[in-house]
Structure formats: C-alpha cells, structure tokens
Amino acid sequence: MNAFKLLWTAAGRRERRDLLWAVALAGTAELCAAGLLGVSGWFLTSCAVVTAQANTTWSWMYPSGAVRALALSRTGLRYAERLVSHGALLGATVSLRARMVHAVTTVPARELRKGRDGTLMARLTSDVEAVGGIPARVVPPLAGIGLTAGAVVTLLLVASPLAGTAELVLLAVSVAAAVAADRRTRDHQRVAAAARATARTGLLSARAAFSELRCLDAVDVARDQVAQSVARSRRAEAAVAAAVRRARLRLRLLAVAGQTAVLLLALSGPVFTQPAADAIGEVLLVAAAYELMETLPHVLRDHGLAADAALRLGYLANRAFPQGQRTALPATTAEPARTLVAHRVPVGVGDDRTTWTGWIGPRDVIVVTGPNGSGKTTLLETLAGRIAPAAPGTVLLAGAPVESLPAGVIADTLTLVEAEDWIADATVAENLWQAAPRADDDMLRAALAAAALEQLPLHTPTGPLGSALSQGQRRRLAIARALLRQPAVLLLDEPTTGLDGPTAVRMLTGVRRALPDSALVIALPDRHHELVPFTATHIMRLG
Template sequence: MNAWRLLRHSMPRRDLAVGIALAATAELSAAALLGLSGWFLTTCALVTLLANTTWSWMYPSGTVRALALARTSLRYLERLVSHRVVLATTVNLRGRLVRGAGDLSARELRAQRDGTLLTRLTADVETVAGLPAQVLAPLAGCAVTAVLVEALLLRASPVLGAAELGVFAGGGWWAIRTARRTRRHLADAAAARAGARTELIAARAAFNELRCLGAVPQVRDVVAAALGREETAAAAAAAEQRTGRLGLRLLAAIGQGLALLLALQAGGWAQPVADAVGEVLLLAAVWDLLDRLPQLFQELAAAQGAAARLGPLAATAADRQQPVPMRGGPVLSVAELPAGDGGRPLSFTVRAPGLVVVTGPNGSGKSTLLGQLAGRVPTVPGQVRLGTAPVAELPAEAVAEVLTLVEADDWLADTTVSANLCLAAPHADPERLRSALAAVGLGTLRLDTPVGPAGRALSQGQRRRLAVARAILRRPRILLLDEPTAGLDRPTAEALLRELRRV
C-alpha cells in the first residue's frame, strides 16, 4: 500500500499545509540571510576602501535583522506545528490500524505472531506517521528554496543560471543514487539482524536440548556469522553515505566556483565582488539543504516499505466478510476437504450440542484439519463454512465469538495462572476462575502461581489443562482440542474428557 494512501484519512491536512509553508519560508529566510549578509559585509568593506559616503547601510542592515528574526521564529513555529502533525497522525493511524487488526482473519492474525504485530503498530506506524512532517516538509522547503534561487540566478545572469541548473540536476541525481545504494546495504543489514534474532529466539527455546547435544557452539557460530554480515552491511552503508556527502560537497564547490568566476567577469571590480560573494553564499545555503536529500529519500523509501507492511491492517471491516447469524442451522460445515493423509475428502457438519472425535496416526493431518476448521490454515474458499460464511474470510474476532481452538502448543504468558485465564475472560471473578481450573482437574493450583516463560514452570499436563481451562472460560459454541489428554495419566485424562462433555 502507498504511504500517502495510508495517511489520507489520518493526517491533519490543514496543520500539515501550515507546517510545509512555515518550513519553506524558514529555509528561504535562512538562504536569503546568508546571501544578503555576505553581500552586505563585502559591500561595507568595499565602500570603506572607496571612501564612499553616499551609500546607505540602513536598509540592508534592517533586512538582515528581519531575516534573522524571521528564520528563528519560523523554525520554532515549524517545529511546533510539525510535532503536532506527527502526534496527531500517529494517534489517528495507530487507532485505525488497531481496529483493523481486530478485523483480520484467523490465518492473517496467526501470521502476525512472535511480536510482528507489535512491531507493525509501533515502529512501522512511527515511520509512516513521520513522513508528512519530517520528510515532506523538509523536501518542500528544499525544493522551493532551490527553485527561487535558480530563478534569481537566471534573472541576474542566464549563463550562470543555466550552469547552476545543470549542477543542481547532477546533485539531485547523485542524492537519489546515494539513497538507493545505501538502502540496499541497510536492507542487507536488517535481514542479517533478523536472522540473528531468529536464531537466538530458537536457541533460547531449545537451549537445554542444544546443550545436551553439544550444539551450542555451532549455534553461537551461526549467530556470530549473521552479526558479522550485519556489521559488514552497516559499514558498507556508512561508506556509501560518506561517498554521497563527498560527492554533493564536490558538486557544491563546482557550483560556487562557477558562480564566482562568472560574476567576476563583469565589468569593474567593486560591485561584482560583492555580488559574487552574495551569490556564492546563497548557493552555499541551497547546497546545505541538498546535502540532506539522501537521508530524506532514504526515509521516504523506509516509509513506503512500512506502509506496504501495514497494508493488511488498513483494510476496513466493510472490506471483509461479516459473520452471518447461524440460528438453528449447522454451526460448522465441511465440504470436500482434502484429507491430510491422501485419503478421500472429508465432508461433515457439526451442530451444537454434539461431539466429534478425529482419530488417526501421527502425521495424518489431525492438527492441520483443526487449523483449517479454525481458519488458521488456508483452504479452498467454501470448503469450511462457519454458519453460511467461509471461515477463512471471517474476521478473527467474529470466529472467536463462536469457535475456540486449543492447539497442542497453545501459548501461555509469562505471568500468573490468573492472568492467563483472564485473557479469555477479563472480568471473571476468582470464583469463576477456580471453577474453570476445577473442571480440568487443576483445582489445587493457586491463581497466583507463576507459569514461567512459555509455561515451563508447569508440567506438560498442567500447561495443556490450563490452556483448556482458558478456552472453557470463553464459552464458545464450538471447542476444538488438539490432543487434550497428551501428557496425562489415564484416570486424569478420563476425568478431563468427562468434564469437557459436561461443560
């Protein structure tokens, strides 16, 4: 998705227009101040040498002071307005995308696990929200200043103006080239950093197994290699940025040298010297702005990339299939769904109340089937329907109101038993939480018991039953359980199944 399209309904346009106008005016004031100050000081020195008593310094001096005050005040006001734009855009965009996350399908929401969704709603939103005030406004100020200075040069000397136009074009091309090459190196660094992070997370989860197998050094080498690639790519990006700055400064020196030479070719020596100094300093102000172009182009590309990642969250609820009231008809229907073991396609319906048991050897596709029924694993549209709507096209929130899936490795937060249960029923009182625990045979487990990272402070059977108790608290019409008795002894497993039939 295009960043501007994403921001269309989130940024305060009036404040943004004011900020752009203030930024452009402030940069013009700064450029004019530098050029006029150089011309004024040079003229004062020449007038003193020539003993000219008729030249008045009052108007230039007053203009210099006015420009200095204007530059300071306009930049201050521009900062205030820009901060207001950034904050308002961030709040509006983040709120819209959070609402959009609730409209994601179960499969789309599953793809945002492991902190991806949090990253999208924080770092990516901040990157896109800063685009109008932190990229567009400076670019506008740079463009307006360069165009007006070029117009003044063309009016003063068509030859000088044409020469500077060519140098400006070369500077713009060089800035774009630098931004693109730097962006490629930074992308390589980000990919290497992500690879190192993935390896570290996986190694942390399986550290005990890796230590038993003596594989920790190999994992350490893999992570070190990824970090080395990141460091190399980051160094290449920094070198590219230095080369870009050097190239722009070389072009600036060429442009200012041309201005000095062409201005001094005019007749006389006093006034051309003052004009040349003013023109050179005016160009210096413009090139100071152009020196920021590579970074601005890089931020623009980063915002476009972040906007593309935020695209799925930006779809409105109206763009998605909405749940259909099920009344007394089938709650869940399956039609010609391919079996995971290559057997004949499955077709069945589930009505409440009822019980369906799926059996099969390991690897036959039982977990995949449950994921398809919950909309978390893709299927051919229409093969699995919740009510009358394809489950894969329904928002995850709508599916969760009717159906809950407890996976074999269901996630548990690194907090207390009570906090994990309250994820399903935020307003449940302690008595209701204890009843849910008792229903799965965990009546002796205290609500304030910490479960540890990924629930490792509990046994496998306790983790499984705690996840089932959390699902029971949601009171879904359909409860899908993936191997609910794994890790349980026979009496406990039979008691759990009896209690599940009762609830």
C-alpha cells in the first residue's frame, strides 16, 4: 500500500477535509507569492511606459492595490495553510498510529516477540510519523509547486507560445531530474536505515550482556562493532546529502537556462513583440517559479521517507485494512467455554514427535515434563492459540479451532503464563490491575499470597521489565496476575524457575487452592515434576 493510500485510508473525515484545504491554501499562497513579484515588475514597467508616452488615462491605483492585496493574502494564506496542514498532520498521525497499534494486537505472539525491542517500536513511532507527515511536508508544497508552475506556463503559452513551450520543456526536465535524483537517494536511505537498526540492536544487546562483556574485557570490541554499524549508516547518509546537493545544483543550472531563455524570447527581435511591461512581468514570474522548484528535492526526500515507511508498515496495514471481504467473527457465546479439546496435537520435536489426544476440563491437572528444547513451550503456546499448530484445527475451544479465534475470546477461557512473561514498568498493584481492573487491595493481596509472594508490598515499583524484582518474584507476580483472571484453564510455563523447593511447593499449593475448579497445565523441567503437591490427572513426558 503506498503512503498516500495508507494515509487516506487511515485518516478521518476531518483530516481528509483539512488536507484538501491545505492543498488549496498552499497553491493559492504560492500563486500569490509569484504574482506579487510578477505584478510588481509589470506595475513598475507600466509606470515607466505611461510616463514615457505621457498617457494620462492610466490609473496606478488598481495595480498598486493589487500589489498590496497580493502581499497581504500571501502572508495570511501561508499562515492558514500551516495551521490547517499541521492539524491534518497531527490528526492523521494519531489515527494511523491507533490503527497500527490495533493491528499489532492481532499479530501472532511469535512475530511480536521477534521484533519487540527495536523494530516494532520504530514502526509505531518514526514510520507512522513519516507517513503522517505527508499532509504538511509533502502534499501542500507539491500543490504549491505544481499550481504555480502550471499557471506560469499557461500564462506564457497564451502570451508567447514559443517562450511558453520552452519553459514547459525546461520545467518538465527539472521535475524529471529531481525525481531521478530522488530515486538514487532512496537506495542510500534504505542502507542507512538498515545500518541504524543494526547499530541499535547491537547496542541494546551489548548492554544486556554488559557484565559478561566487562569480565571478558570485551566492552571495547562490542562498542567497536556498534561503531562500525553507525559509521556505515553515516556513510550512507553522507551519500544522500551529496545526492541532494547535486540535485539542487542541477535544478539551479536548469533555472539559469530557463530564465535566460524567457528573457531572450520575451524581449528580443521583431518576431515576438509584446508590451514591455508584460515581458518583464513574465520574466519575473518565471524566476519565481524556478525559485519554488529549488525546494522540490527536499519535498521528494520527505515523500521518499514516507513511502519507505509505508512499505515497512505494509504487513500491519494489511491487517488493519484487510483487502476484500472481512471474515465474519464467530459469534461469542454468552458463557465462556470451560473445556479445551485436543485431538492429535503434534507434540515433541524431531524423531520424538508424536501426537496427543485428550480433554482438558475442570479440575484436571496436566503436567508436561521433558528436557530443554523438547517442545514444552511450543505445546503450551499451541494449546493457548498463541502460535499456529503444526497441524491446524487440532485444538478446539467450544468446537472452534483455537488458532482461528480472536485473542479476546481465548482470553475468556484460558490464561498462559510464559517463561519470561512481561511485567509493566509500574508498581506491583498496577501490574495486577491489568488482569482485574476493578479488584480492591484485599483481592490483590490474596492473589499475591496464593502465589507465595505475600511479603511484597503492593506499591513496590517493578522497574523496566520487572528488573527491580528478582527472577523468582517476577515469575510469581506473573502467576498472581493470572490467578486474578480466574481462568477456566491456566497454563504455566516452568513456574518454578528461580524458586527454591519449599517456595515452589507453597506457590503451587496456593494456585490450586485459588482455582479449585480450573484445569491446570504445568510445564516443568524433568526433576521438578516431583514438586507438584497434588495428583496429576495426566503426566506427559516429552523427549
């Protein structure tokens, strides 16, 4: 989807209207600016001619009034255009971002996890802003350039067809040159953007591993690696700057040709006679048109950035604005289903791959054990509909394949606590409220106690990604949060990591007591399954 289309689709009625107004205002303002120069020159020449001919019938009041009117309207129109176009910019950015964030909620969990640090963030900030900037940075300037150049050429064609044709050709060549130069810069832009992303990823990874690197005496090496990516992006950016400079020089040289040509054609010889005042006015109009043309490379560059951003946003845009018929969502049942049916679900990896068939219903306890990499996490994510199963349609919730259901419908029935689940950078209480917005402090404390975390005060700050808590505390906070959902099916991925044996037992006991009628699916490393303080209805060994 190209940038304009994406913007137009996302924009609300008000932004669309503002955008059209901005086009009209920008075009008129630039026409006034060019007109001011042209009419002033024509006015002065006419004054001189009138004096030379001693013509007393000519009134200077109207032309001089026109000059003042053009001057004032240019200022007023420009101000109005800026306000309107920036209003459209802000509104369009908000609408576009809201659509994209909404689309993000429908992206499979695995895709989100892949780019959760740098790329997704860049999509939703700089890319959205680049596309959202079109109403102020691209469309109005283009309208101004186009309208002015068109008006000037039309006027010239009427007054002096030869001069008009020459200018038409030269202005067209200027546009073509600017567009060609822009094509070349976009390749460099892409290289620069890729290198910047690499640098960012490298930097964040190096910081995550800082203690290791410090002991390895390798901080300098890691920093140099990031610096190399930075240098690569810098070189590409310098190439862009050079290309823009060259484009501007080329446009200025074309302006030399254009202005000289109109001067010669409008004034010289017996063939192209026209009043001197008209000729001078035309020359100045053309000068104004070329001055405006000089801004074209920058406008095209902004457009190029927006177009690239729109390309990168493509996969989200396709989710936000699906082409063709929308698939009807299955009607949500009044009562959430309480049973998950697995029919020949693929489990395990490689040679150990088998299938599993069974019911996960009220009060069931299913323990999944196996060594690292044996597919415990994959099984839990498949059951929770977070990833498309290797064989589609094998996990059924209320008779529908779980992977086809909207995430909200799944959330009514089951809750998955991932191995490294996300903790918001807020307080313990705010994290718990995500699951139960209306819960009071007593309910929150009860949930914490059930997860063996009663000693943690509700106002404790959690830090970015829960870094102010220990690993075991993070794990138990995520479990307490899940308990507040009162899910019919609770899936826990390695809930005992970072916990000592007694605490792990206390936590698992608390979970069972808090959800006596729910089904539990617990993935544990091999030896930990002995810790489960209640009878498992089914133990699944992988690997």
